[in-house]
Amino acid sequence: MKRVFLVVLFVFIYIGSNAQEAERNTEIEVGDILKIGPAEASKYKYIYFPRPNFIIKRGGIVNYKKVVGSKVIVTSLKEKRDGTLQIEIKKVNGGKFFNSHGKVTADAQNALKSGELSRL
Template sequence: MIKYAIALLFSVSMLNAQNDTAKQINVDVGDIFEIGKPETNKYKHIDFPRENFIIKRGGIANYKRAEGATVVVTSVKEKKDGTTQIKFKRKDGGRFFGSHTVIQADYHEAISSGELMAP
């Protein structure tokens, strides 16, 4: 009997753990976020352009200047695989690295890793 009780408690706890990870905050156009510090040297879930593309367009490839920038969501797109792709621009109207106006990111992954934060 104790084996059945343990198995029941284990399965209930696994179902609750799955429900907690499924809860995600929805994002709308016009929401404001702040770019955070990446866990590694490079941003993994925010699709910043590579250094050679920034330099070709006349910009300065300094990813540390992007930290702390306040951004506004301009478009939200649900992909077939279930991910949410967002595009955002700087709130002050400037350009990222002096060359790019709009950047895209995987919303759920960027929020969970801390690359995007609510202000």
């Protein structure tokens, strides 16, 4: 009786873990439109904008206030080895971030939790 109980328990755990993994991967898809929110500190933690010296070298102006409220579209998804979902985003209107970079990457789950990105 114990063996049957343990087998049933492991089957439910296995099914539950696969369901959570499938749910996590279907949260964001290519083509989803998101909105950039304000950063908690002076810099964004989960949206990986280039460092200010690279922005300036390419002729851009480092102003994080202009980024807030921008609508972005997800162009690619990549699951990293540690299980985090990394997305590549670009502006919907075709503009560049800081007038220098067309695409940037972001950690999807953490950016959504912290409010740096939000769904439309």
